Amino acid sequence: MATSTPTDEAASPHPGSYPQMIMDALATSTLDGAEGLPRSAISKHVDAARGGDLSPSHDASLGAHLARMVEDGEIVRMPNGNYAPSAAADDAGAPPRRGRGRPPKPKAPGPRRPRGRPPKPRDPLAPAKVSRPRGRPPKNGAASTEAAETAEDGAGAKRPRGRPPKVRPQFAEVGFV
Template sequence: MATVEDQPANSSLPQYPELIMAAIEELNEKGGSTKSDISRQIEAAHGGELPGSHATLLTHYLDKMKQSGQLVLVKNNYMKPDPNAPPRRGRGRPPKPKAPLPPGYVPPPPRPRGRPPKPRDPFAPVVSPMKKASAGGGSGRKRGRPPKSSTPAAAPPPASGPPRGRGRPPKVNPAVAAPVGA
């Protein structure tokens, strides 16, 4: 699949960035030129020499020139940047200026990631993990919830009558009294 950069260039046709800059200079509009104005100007100057993918190439190079700072897009109009304008800042807060380091200063190595380990007493006796649970402070039981036993501890006595079905039982309507006078 051919990309935009792989397009064969005609020997007499200048590169697209040069065509775009020439079209903007010729149009010389105060508020900048739209993409369609630039396209019409290029077609008028180099009509028969343009490739079939002129619209795609124009869009690609306009975006590329906008990203590199060669063109400025203001209200869908492309124009040359003002040479006296300050450079555009990137997104976010600018970094703080760093104080210069004295000559001969070597910075310490960076700290390792994560929480530092607790200090160990070199004279304390080594205790295995199995003895920790039963030694001194533990209750002798394992941590966490005990596993379910396979036999129920206290099963309820079997109910007399038919077994209960699943879900909510049906609503029982009260008995209606016989009509008076019948």
């Protein structure tokens, strides 16, 4: 079962297609001096051109054709919601609409600054920094026992890390240290 669409000129018993009837309706509105036509007036004009024989999907078809014609630039939707031919919208001299919110600041010419805090100036006469690895150094149990053995020999003794143990004088006299 084949369905015919109202936009097919061959299937339609009435001459003219939706875009042509929309343009005819808008042409009559510009002759009257009005600023475009609302969608309801365009629908009435199409109904009169078809002789009152509209399909049940007339509203959807009209909306689709109006949206496509606005997108293609054939017609323009005015700020008041009416539709007008694209040449009539240019003649109206309406100022361009502003977007929402505060307008952006003018961009300064020149190179962009990087984000964040600027680095401190470096002294060219300062000695080079020795970089150390990040984080805490690893704890080596084997290395500490080797250091204790070499400390007994006296050759290459490494000083253990941390503070030396506190010697209390009353225990030193007795020999408990």
